[in-house]
Amino acid sequence: MSKIVVVGGGAAGLELVTRLGRSGLHSVVLVEPATHHLWKPRLHEIAAGTFDNELDSLSYAQHSACVGYRYVQAAMTGLDRQAKTIRLDRSVDGQQQMQYDYLVIAVGAVSNDFKTPGVSEHCLFLDSAAQAQQAWERVNTLLRSGQQQEVVIVGAGATGVELAAELAKVNRQLSRYQQATSLTVTLVEASDRVLPASPVCMSEKVQRELENQGVTVLTGVRVHEAEHGYLVTSEGARFKGDLMVWAAGIKCADWLAGLDGLATNRINQIQVDVTLQSVTDSDIFVLGDSAECPQPDGTFVPPRAQAANQAAAHLAHQFYRLAKGATLQPFVFRDGGMVVALGHSYAVGTLMQGKLILRGRFVRNLYDTIFRLHQRVLFGWGRVTALVVLKRVKYLLNPYYKGNI
Numbered sequence: 001m002s003k004i005v006v007v008g009g010g011a012a013g014l015e016l017v018t019r020l021g022r023s024g025l026h027s028v029v030l031v032e033p034a035t036h037h038l039w040k041p042r043l044h045e046i047a048a049g050t051f052d053n054e055l056d057s058l059s060y061a062q063h064s065a066c067v068g069y070r071y072v073q074a075a076m077t078g079l080d081r082q083a084k085t086i087r088l089d090r091s092v093d094g095q096q097q098m099q100y101d102y103l104v105i106a107v108g109a110v111s112n113d114f115k116t117p118g119v120s121e122h123c124l125f126l127d128s129a130a131q132a133q134q135a136w137e138r139v140n141t142l143l144r145s146g147q148q149q150e151v152v153i154v155g156a157g158a159t160g161v162e163l164a165a166e167l168a169k170v171n172r173q174l175s176r177y178q179q180a181t182s183l184t185v186t187l188v189e190a191s192d193r194v195l196p197a198s199p200v201c202m203s204e205k206v207q208r209e210l211e212n213q214g215v216t217v218l219t220g221v222r223v224h225e226a227e228h229g230y231l232v233t234s235e236g237a238r239f240k241g242d243l244m245v246w247a248a249g250i251k252c253a254d255w256l257a258g259l260d261g262l263a264t265n266r267i268n269q270i271q272v273d274v275t276l277q278s279v280t281d282s283d284i285f286v287l288g289d290s291a292e293c294p295q296p297d298g299t300f301v302p303p304r305a306q307a308a309n310q311a312a313a314h315l316a317h318q319f320y321r322l323a324k325g326a327t328l329q330p331f332v333f334r335d336g337g338m339v340v341a342l343g344h345s346y347a348v349g350t351l352m353q354g355k356l357i358l359r360g361r362f363v364r365n366l367y368d369t370i371f372r373l374h375q376r377v378l379f380g381w382g383r384v385t386a387l388v389v390l391k392r393v394k395y396l397l398n399p400y401y402k403g404n405i
Protein backbone atom coordinates (compact mmCIF):
# COMPACT_ATOMS: atom_id res chain seq x y z
CA MET A 1 0.00 0.00 0.00
CA SER A 2 1.64 3.27 -1.04
CA LYS A 3 1.49 6.37 1.14
CA ILE A 4 -0.05 9.42 -0.55
CA VAL A 5 0.44 12.74 1.23
CA VAL A 6 -1.95 15.46 0.05
CA VAL A 7 -1.00 19.00 1.08
CA GLY A 8 -3.94 21.44 1.21
CA GLY A 9 -7.57 20.53 1.96
CA GLY A 10 -9.38 22.98 -0.35
CA ALA A 11 -11.58 22.48 -3.41
CA ALA A 12 -9.08 20.04 -4.96
CA GLY A 13 -7.24 18.44 -2.02
CA LEU A 14 -10.29 17.68 0.11
CA GLU A 15 -12.18 16.02 -2.75
CA LEU A 16 -9.07 13.97 -3.55
CA VAL A 17 -8.54 12.64 0.00
CA THR A 18 -12.27 11.88 0.24
CA ARG A 19 -12.21 9.77 -2.93
CA LEU A 20 -8.90 8.09 -2.02
CA GLY A 21 -9.95 7.46 1.59
CA ARG A 22 -13.17 5.77 0.49
CA SER A 23 -11.33 3.55 -2.01
CA GLY A 24 -9.16 2.07 0.78
CA LEU A 25 -6.39 1.26 -1.74
CA HIS A 26 -3.78 3.60 -0.28
CA SER A 27 -2.64 5.06 3.00
CA VAL A 28 -3.77 8.68 2.71
CA VAL A 29 -2.67 11.69 4.79
CA LEU A 30 -4.06 15.23 4.50
CA VAL A 31 -1.78 18.06 5.67
CA GLU A 32 -3.80 21.25 6.25
CA PRO A 33 -3.21 24.10 8.72
CA ALA A 34 -6.90 25.00 9.22
CA THR A 35 -9.27 23.02 11.45
CA HIS A 36 -12.34 23.60 9.24
CA HIS A 37 -12.99 23.68 5.50
CA LEU A 38 -15.14 26.37 3.88
CA TRP A 39 -15.93 26.56 0.17
CA LYS A 40 -13.62 29.34 -1.05
CA PRO A 41 -15.95 30.80 -3.72
CA ARG A 42 -18.23 31.85 -0.83
CA LEU A 43 -15.61 33.77 1.16
CA HIS A 44 -17.08 37.06 -0.08
CA GLU A 45 -20.34 36.09 1.65
CA ILE A 46 -18.47 35.54 4.93
CA ALA A 47 -16.89 38.99 4.47
CA ALA A 48 -20.33 40.56 3.93
CA GLY A 49 -21.90 38.69 6.88
CA THR A 50 -24.40 36.82 4.71
CA PHE A 51 -23.01 33.28 4.86
CA ASP A 52 -24.20 30.75 7.40
CA ASN A 53 -20.95 28.92 8.12
CA GLU A 54 -22.46 27.08 11.06
CA LEU A 55 -24.13 24.59 8.72
CA ASP A 56 -21.77 24.69 5.75
CA SER A 57 -18.31 24.30 7.27
CA LEU A 58 -16.63 20.91 7.63
CA SER A 59 -14.37 19.77 10.48
CA TYR A 60 -11.32 17.99 9.03
CA ALA A 61 -10.92 15.91 12.21
CA GLN A 62 -14.48 14.55 12.02
CA HIS A 63 -14.49 14.09 8.27
CA SER A 64 -11.17 12.21 8.19
CA ALA A 65 -12.42 9.79 10.84
CA CYS A 66 -15.61 9.09 8.83
CA VAL A 67 -14.00 8.81 5.39
CA GLY A 68 -10.74 6.98 6.13
CA TYR A 69 -7.77 9.33 5.72
CA ARG A 70 -5.42 10.76 8.36
CA TYR A 71 -5.58 14.50 9.01
CA VAL A 72 -2.48 16.30 10.24
CA GLN A 73 -2.99 19.91 11.24
CA ALA A 74 0.16 21.54 9.88
CA ALA A 75 1.52 23.77 7.11
CA MET A 76 4.06 22.45 4.63
CA THR A 77 7.20 24.60 4.60
CA GLY A 78 9.81 22.59 2.69
CA LEU A 79 10.63 19.55 0.57
CA ASP A 80 13.51 17.06 0.28
CA ARG A 81 12.91 15.16 -2.95
CA GLN A 82 15.91 12.87 -2.48
CA ALA A 83 14.68 11.66 0.94
CA LYS A 84 10.99 11.88 -0.19
CA THR A 85 10.03 13.92 2.84
CA ILE A 86 8.22 17.20 3.41
CA ARG A 87 8.90 19.63 6.23
CA LEU A 88 5.93 20.65 8.33
CA ASP A 89 5.23 23.48 10.72
CA ARG A 90 2.85 22.21 13.40
CA SER A 91 1.39 24.52 16.01
CA VAL A 92 1.39 21.69 18.58
CA ASP A 93 4.96 20.41 18.33
CA GLY A 94 6.85 22.75 16.00
CA GLN A 95 8.82 21.35 13.05
CA GLN A 96 8.34 17.81 11.81
CA GLN A 97 9.24 15.72 8.76
CA MET A 98 6.79 13.48 6.93
CA GLN A 99 7.71 10.76 4.47
CA TYR A 100 5.71 10.09 1.27
CA ASP A 101 5.62 7.69 -1.66
CA TYR A 102 3.54 10.13 -3.72
CA LEU A 103 3.12 13.79 -2.85
CA VAL A 104 0.15 15.89 -4.03
CA ILE A 105 0.46 19.65 -3.65
CA ALA A 106 -2.91 21.49 -3.66
CA VAL A 107 -2.26 24.62 -1.61
CA GLY A 108 -4.22 27.01 -3.86
CA ALA A 109 -3.31 30.59 -4.66
CA VAL A 110 -3.44 33.99 -2.97
CA SER A 111 -4.17 37.51 -4.20
CA ASN A 112 -1.43 39.16 -6.23
CA ASP A 113 -0.71 42.72 -5.11
CA PHE A 114 1.83 43.08 -7.96
CA LYS A 115 4.15 44.62 -5.32
CA THR A 116 1.97 47.77 -5.33
CA PRO A 117 3.27 49.98 -2.47
CA GLY A 118 1.10 50.07 0.66
CA VAL A 119 -1.36 47.38 -0.44
CA SER A 120 -0.29 44.66 2.01
CA GLU A 121 -0.46 47.19 4.90
CA HIS A 122 -3.69 49.01 4.08
CA CYS A 123 -5.91 46.62 2.10
CA LEU A 124 -7.72 43.46 3.14
CA PHE A 125 -7.53 40.24 1.12
CA LEU A 126 -10.02 37.38 0.76
CA ASP A 127 -7.66 34.42 0.47
CA SER A 128 -8.75 32.36 3.47
CA ALA A 129 -11.67 31.96 5.85
CA ALA A 130 -9.63 33.77 8.52
CA GLN A 131 -9.13 36.79 6.24
CA ALA A 132 -12.81 36.77 5.23
CA GLN A 133 -13.76 36.73 8.92
CA GLN A 134 -11.39 39.65 9.55
CA ALA A 135 -13.04 41.55 6.66
CA TRP A 136 -16.47 40.83 8.16
CA GLU A 137 -15.38 42.24 11.51
CA ARG A 138 -14.33 45.47 9.74
CA VAL A 139 -17.57 45.58 7.71
CA ASN A 140 -19.62 45.05 10.87
CA THR A 141 -17.85 47.98 12.57
CA LEU A 142 -18.63 50.20 9.56
CA LEU A 143 -22.26 49.09 9.54
CA ARG A 144 -22.67 50.16 13.15
CA SER A 145 -21.00 53.55 12.73
CA GLY A 146 -24.22 55.45 11.90
CA GLN A 147 -22.48 57.32 9.05
CA GLN A 148 -21.88 56.99 5.33
CA GLN A 149 -18.91 54.68 4.72
CA GLU A 150 -16.84 54.14 1.58
CA VAL A 151 -15.88 50.63 0.53
CA VAL A 152 -13.45 50.34 -2.38
CA ILE A 153 -12.74 46.97 -4.00
CA VAL A 154 -9.78 46.69 -6.37
CA GLY A 155 -10.11 44.07 -9.10
CA ALA A 156 -13.30 43.19 -10.99
CA GLY A 157 -12.71 39.48 -11.43
CA ALA A 158 -15.23 37.02 -9.93
CA THR A 159 -14.13 37.77 -6.34
CA GLY A 160 -14.37 41.57 -6.64
CA VAL A 161 -17.66 41.51 -8.55
CA GLU A 162 -19.32 39.07 -6.15
CA LEU A 163 -18.14 40.97 -3.06
CA ALA A 164 -19.36 44.31 -4.49
CA ALA A 165 -22.81 42.86 -5.22
CA GLU A 166 -23.03 41.24 -1.79
CA LEU A 167 -22.13 44.47 0.03
CA ALA A 168 -24.59 46.42 -2.15
CA LYS A 169 -27.26 43.97 -1.03
CA VAL A 170 -26.34 44.46 2.64
CA ASN A 171 -26.59 48.21 2.04
CA ARG A 172 -30.11 47.88 0.60
CA GLN A 173 -31.08 45.71 3.54
CA LEU A 174 -29.78 48.39 5.94
CA SER A 175 -31.93 51.05 4.35
CA ARG A 176 -34.93 48.70 4.68
CA TYR A 177 -34.22 48.48 8.41
CA GLN A 178 -33.86 52.30 8.44
CA GLN A 179 -30.31 52.27 9.72
CA ALA A 180 -28.40 55.57 9.65
CA THR A 181 -25.34 53.90 8.11
CA SER A 182 -25.01 53.59 4.37
CA LEU A 183 -22.25 51.97 2.35
CA THR A 184 -20.94 53.40 -0.91
CA VAL A 185 -19.44 50.51 -2.85
CA THR A 186 -16.90 51.28 -5.60
CA LEU A 187 -15.33 48.63 -7.82
CA VAL A 188 -12.06 49.64 -9.50
CA GLU A 189 -10.65 47.68 -12.46
CA ALA A 190 -7.47 48.36 -14.45
CA SER A 191 -8.71 46.81 -17.71
CA ASP A 192 -11.50 48.30 -19.82
CA ARG A 193 -14.28 46.01 -18.50
CA VAL A 194 -15.34 43.96 -15.50
CA LEU A 195 -14.63 40.19 -15.67
CA PRO A 196 -11.86 40.74 -18.25
CA ALA A 197 -11.40 36.98 -18.76
CA SER A 198 -15.09 36.45 -19.73
CA PRO A 199 -16.90 37.15 -23.00
CA VAL A 200 -17.58 40.87 -23.62
CA CYS A 201 -21.39 40.48 -23.52
CA MET A 202 -21.15 38.82 -20.08
CA SER A 203 -19.00 41.72 -18.81
CA GLU A 204 -21.58 44.21 -20.13
CA LYS A 205 -24.51 42.43 -18.47
CA VAL A 206 -22.65 42.10 -15.16
CA GLN A 207 -21.59 45.76 -15.14
CA ARG A 208 -25.16 46.90 -15.90
CA GLU A 209 -26.53 44.76 -13.08
CA LEU A 210 -23.88 45.99 -10.62
CA GLU A 211 -24.78 49.59 -11.46
CA ASN A 212 -28.50 48.79 -11.05
CA GLN A 213 -27.66 47.47 -7.61
CA GLY A 214 -25.95 50.75 -6.70
CA VAL A 215 -22.28 49.82 -7.19
CA THR A 216 -20.03 52.47 -8.80
CA VAL A 217 -17.90 50.71 -11.41
CA LEU A 218 -14.68 52.39 -12.57
CA THR A 219 -12.85 50.62 -15.41
CA GLY A 220 -9.51 51.61 -16.95
CA VAL A 221 -8.30 52.82 -13.55
CA ARG A 222 -4.98 51.42 -12.29
CA VAL A 223 -4.19 51.65 -8.58
CA HIS A 224 -0.62 52.81 -8.10
CA GLU A 225 -0.39 52.97 -4.30
CA ALA A 226 -2.42 52.44 -1.13
CA GLU A 227 -2.22 54.78 1.84
CA HIS A 228 -4.06 54.81 5.15
CA GLY A 229 -7.70 55.38 4.10
CA TYR A 230 -6.89 56.16 0.44
CA LEU A 231 -6.05 54.54 -2.87
CA VAL A 232 -3.93 56.52 -5.32
CA THR A 233 -4.31 55.88 -9.07
CA SER A 234 -1.52 56.05 -11.65
CA GLU A 235 -2.98 59.43 -12.76
CA GLY A 236 -2.57 60.71 -9.20
CA ALA A 237 -6.30 60.71 -8.26
CA ARG A 238 -7.07 59.69 -4.64
CA PHE A 239 -10.08 57.56 -3.58
CA LYS A 240 -11.21 57.58 0.00
CA GLY A 241 -11.73 54.07 1.36
CA ASP A 242 -12.95 53.38 4.89
CA LEU A 243 -12.50 49.76 3.89
CA MET A 244 -10.24 48.75 0.98
CA VAL A 245 -10.24 45.19 -0.37
CA TRP A 246 -7.64 43.95 -2.85
CA ALA A 247 -9.00 41.26 -5.20
CA ALA A 248 -6.85 41.83 -8.31
CA GLY A 249 -5.11 38.80 -9.79
CA ILE A 250 -3.64 35.69 -8.21
CA LYS A 251 -0.25 34.17 -7.55
CA CYS A 252 0.97 31.21 -5.52
CA ALA A 253 2.75 31.61 -2.20
CA ASP A 254 6.44 32.53 -2.44
CA TRP A 255 7.58 29.34 -0.66
CA LEU A 256 6.46 27.29 -3.69
CA ALA A 257 9.01 29.02 -5.97
CA GLY A 258 12.01 26.74 -6.36
CA LEU A 259 10.74 24.15 -3.84
CA ASP A 260 13.78 21.83 -3.92
CA GLY A 261 14.23 22.66 -7.60
CA LEU A 262 10.61 22.07 -8.80
CA ALA A 263 10.04 24.12 -11.96
CA THR A 264 7.62 27.03 -11.42
CA ASN A 265 6.28 29.88 -13.57
CA ARG A 266 6.38 33.65 -12.93
CA ILE A 267 3.40 33.50 -10.52
CA ASN A 268 4.98 30.60 -8.58
CA GLN A 269 2.63 27.92 -9.94
CA ILE A 270 4.36 24.53 -10.18
CA GLN A 271 4.69 23.42 -13.80
CA VAL A 272 3.11 20.03 -14.45
CA ASP A 273 2.61 17.94 -17.55
CA VAL A 274 -0.76 16.68 -18.81
CA THR A 275 -0.81 13.90 -16.19
CA LEU A 276 -0.58 16.52 -13.40
CA GLN A 277 2.94 15.30 -12.49
CA SER A 278 5.58 17.94 -11.83
CA VAL A 279 7.77 18.30 -14.92
CA THR A 280 10.75 17.94 -12.53
CA ASP A 281 9.66 14.98 -10.39
CA SER A 282 7.11 12.36 -11.46
CA ASP A 283 6.31 11.32 -7.85
CA ILE A 284 4.94 14.80 -7.17
CA PHE A 285 1.49 15.77 -8.46
CA VAL A 286 0.02 19.27 -8.33
CA LEU A 287 -3.69 20.17 -8.44
CA GLY A 288 -5.90 23.24 -8.59
CA ASP A 289 -4.68 26.84 -8.50
CA SER A 290 -1.10 25.77 -7.56
CA ALA A 291 -0.56 24.03 -10.92
CA GLU A 292 0.29 25.34 -14.37
CA CYS A 293 -1.22 22.48 -16.38
CA PRO A 294 -1.15 22.56 -20.21
CA GLN A 295 -4.18 21.62 -22.30
CA PRO A 296 -4.29 20.03 -25.79
CA ASP A 297 -5.29 23.39 -27.37
CA GLY A 298 -2.15 25.10 -26.01
CA THR A 299 -3.94 26.96 -23.20
CA PHE A 300 -3.60 26.21 -19.46
CA VAL A 301 -6.22 24.91 -17.04
CA PRO A 302 -7.83 28.04 -15.48
CA PRO A 303 -7.61 28.71 -11.71
CA ARG A 304 -11.26 27.91 -11.02
CA ALA A 305 -13.10 25.75 -8.50
CA GLN A 306 -14.62 23.62 -11.26
CA ALA A 307 -11.14 22.84 -12.67
CA ALA A 308 -9.85 21.97 -9.17
CA ASN A 309 -12.76 19.55 -8.61
CA GLN A 310 -12.32 17.88 -12.01
CA ALA A 311 -8.56 17.49 -11.48
CA ALA A 312 -9.19 15.87 -8.07
CA ALA A 313 -11.65 13.34 -9.55
CA HIS A 314 -9.22 12.61 -12.38
CA LEU A 315 -6.22 12.11 -10.08
CA ALA A 316 -8.18 9.82 -7.72
CA HIS A 317 -8.89 7.61 -10.73
CA GLN A 318 -5.22 7.73 -11.79
CA PHE A 319 -4.09 6.53 -8.35
CA TYR A 320 -6.53 3.63 -8.78
CA ARG A 321 -4.87 2.89 -12.14
CA LEU A 322 -1.40 3.13 -10.59
CA ALA A 323 -2.41 0.60 -7.92
CA LYS A 324 -3.48 -1.75 -10.73
CA GLY A 325 -0.20 -1.18 -12.62
CA ALA A 326 -1.83 0.78 -15.49
CA THR A 327 -0.36 3.93 -17.11
CA LEU A 328 -1.52 7.46 -16.30
CA GLN A 329 -4.02 9.26 -18.55
CA PRO A 330 -3.91 12.98 -19.42
CA PHE A 331 -6.15 15.46 -17.61
CA VAL A 332 -8.39 17.45 -19.95
CA PHE A 333 -10.49 20.20 -18.36
CA ARG A 334 -14.11 20.24 -19.58
CA ASP A 335 -15.33 23.81 -19.21
CA GLY A 336 -18.91 23.66 -18.00
CA GLY A 337 -19.17 27.47 -18.11
CA MET A 338 -18.78 30.11 -15.47
CA VAL A 339 -21.33 31.58 -13.10
CA VAL A 340 -20.92 34.83 -11.18
CA ALA A 341 -23.35 35.53 -8.33
CA LEU A 342 -24.69 39.06 -7.98
CA GLY A 343 -26.38 38.83 -4.61
CA HIS A 344 -28.52 35.99 -3.29
CA SER A 345 -31.15 35.89 -6.02
CA TYR A 346 -29.40 36.78 -9.28
CA ALA A 347 -26.44 35.42 -11.23
CA VAL A 348 -24.97 35.65 -14.71
CA GLY A 349 -23.38 32.65 -16.36
CA THR A 350 -21.79 31.52 -19.62
CA LEU A 351 -22.24 28.15 -21.25
CA MET A 352 -20.87 26.52 -24.42
CA GLN A 353 -17.48 28.31 -24.36
CA GLY A 354 -19.12 31.69 -23.90
CA LYS A 355 -21.61 31.34 -26.79
CA LEU A 356 -24.61 31.34 -24.46
CA ILE A 357 -25.12 33.89 -21.67
CA LEU A 358 -27.77 33.15 -19.06
CA ARG A 359 -28.94 35.27 -16.16
CA GLY A 360 -31.57 35.32 -13.46
CA ARG A 361 -32.65 33.48 -10.37
CA PHE A 362 -32.34 30.00 -11.87
CA VAL A 363 -28.68 30.75 -12.73
CA ARG A 364 -28.18 31.67 -9.06
CA ASN A 365 -29.61 28.26 -8.18
CA LEU A 366 -27.08 26.73 -10.58
CA TYR A 367 -24.32 28.60 -8.71
CA ASP A 368 -25.51 26.99 -5.47
CA THR A 369 -25.62 23.61 -7.21
CA ILE A 370 -21.85 23.80 -7.89
CA PHE A 371 -21.29 24.17 -4.15
CA ARG A 372 -23.73 21.36 -3.35
CA LEU A 373 -21.98 19.06 -5.86
CA HIS A 374 -18.74 19.67 -3.95
CA GLN A 375 -20.54 18.79 -0.71
CA ARG A 376 -22.01 15.67 -2.36
CA VAL A 377 -18.48 14.34 -2.92
CA LEU A 378 -17.62 15.07 0.72
CA PHE A 379 -20.82 13.84 2.43
CA GLY A 380 -23.11 12.04 -0.04
CA TRP A 381 -26.57 13.16 -1.26
CA GLY A 382 -28.44 12.26 1.96
CA ARG A 383 -26.59 14.74 4.13
CA VAL A 384 -26.55 17.42 1.42
CA THR A 385 -30.36 17.20 1.12
CA ALA A 386 -30.68 17.50 4.91
CA LEU A 387 -28.39 20.56 4.88
CA VAL A 388 -30.41 22.29 2.15
CA VAL A 389 -33.69 21.70 4.02
CA LEU A 390 -32.21 22.81 7.37
CA LYS A 391 -30.79 25.96 5.80
CA ARG A 392 -34.15 26.88 4.24
CA VAL A 393 -35.89 26.46 7.61
CA LYS A 394 -33.23 28.48 9.41
CA TYR A 395 -33.49 31.24 6.80
CA LEU A 396 -37.25 31.45 7.34
CA LEU A 397 -36.82 31.75 11.10
CA ASN A 398 -33.79 34.11 11.21
CA PRO A 399 -32.74 37.19 9.23
CA TYR A 400 -30.03 36.19 6.76
CA TYR A 401 -27.70 38.92 7.86
CA LYS A 402 -25.28 37.94 10.66
CA GLY A 403 -25.30 41.31 12.41
CA ASN A 404 -29.05 40.87 13.04
CA ILE A 405 -29.72 44.52 12.34
Ligand SMILES: Cc1cc2nc3c(=O)[nH]c(=O)nc-3n(C[C@H](O)[C@H](O)[C@H](O)COP(=O)(O)OP(=O)(O)OC[C@H]3O[C@@H](n4cnc5c(N)ncnc54)[C@H](O)[C@@H]3O)c2cc1C
Binding pocket: 007, 008, 009, 010, 011, 012, 013, 031, 032, 033, 034, 040, 041, 042, 043, 044, 074, 075, 076, 077, 106, 107, 108, 109, 126, 127, 158, 159, 162, 287, 288, 289, 290, 303, 304, 305, 306, 308, 339, 340, 341
Ligand atom coordinates in the same frame (compact mmCIF):
# COMPACT_ATOMS: atom_id res chain seq x y z
C1 LIG B 1 -13.74 35.10 -2.82
C2 LIG B 1 -13.49 34.09 -3.93
C3 LIG B 1 -14.51 33.83 -4.85
C4 LIG B 1 -14.30 32.88 -5.85
N1 LIG B 1 -15.33 32.63 -6.70
C5 LIG B 1 -15.17 31.66 -7.63
C6 LIG B 1 -16.23 31.32 -8.51
O1 LIG B 1 -17.31 31.94 -8.45
N2 LIG B 1 -16.05 30.32 -9.41
C7 LIG B 1 -14.86 29.63 -9.48
O2 LIG B 1 -14.75 28.69 -10.29
N3 LIG B 1 -13.83 29.92 -8.68
C8 LIG B 1 -13.95 30.92 -7.77
N4 LIG B 1 -12.90 31.22 -6.93
C9 LIG B 1 -11.62 30.48 -7.11
C10 LIG B 1 -11.70 29.10 -6.43
O3 LIG B 1 -12.06 29.27 -5.10
C11 LIG B 1 -10.34 28.42 -6.55
O4 LIG B 1 -10.02 28.27 -7.92
C12 LIG B 1 -10.34 27.04 -5.90
O5 LIG B 1 -10.71 27.12 -4.54
C13 LIG B 1 -8.94 26.43 -6.02
O6 LIG B 1 -8.91 25.21 -5.33
P1 LIG B 1 -7.56 24.71 -4.68
O7 LIG B 1 -7.86 23.41 -4.05
O8 LIG B 1 -6.47 24.78 -5.68
O9 LIG B 1 -7.18 25.78 -3.56
P2 LIG B 1 -8.00 26.22 -2.28
O10 LIG B 1 -9.44 25.90 -2.41
O11 LIG B 1 -7.59 27.64 -2.07
O12 LIG B 1 -7.40 25.31 -1.12
C14 LIG B 1 -6.05 25.44 -0.72
C15 LIG B 1 -5.91 24.80 0.66
O13 LIG B 1 -4.52 24.71 0.96
C16 LIG B 1 -4.30 25.07 2.30
N5 LIG B 1 -2.91 25.53 2.43
C17 LIG B 1 -2.40 26.73 2.09
N6 LIG B 1 -1.08 26.75 2.38
C18 LIG B 1 -0.75 25.55 2.90
C19 LIG B 1 0.45 24.96 3.39
N7 LIG B 1 1.61 25.65 3.41
N8 LIG B 1 0.44 23.69 3.86
C20 LIG B 1 -0.74 23.00 3.85
N9 LIG B 1 -1.91 23.48 3.40
C21 LIG B 1 -1.93 24.76 2.92
C22 LIG B 1 -5.33 26.17 2.55
O14 LIG B 1 -5.60 26.29 3.95
C23 LIG B 1 -6.54 25.64 1.78
O15 LIG B 1 -7.36 24.82 2.57
C24 LIG B 1 -13.05 32.18 -5.95
C25 LIG B 1 -12.04 32.48 -5.03
C26 LIG B 1 -12.24 33.42 -4.04
C27 LIG B 1 -11.12 33.72 -3.07
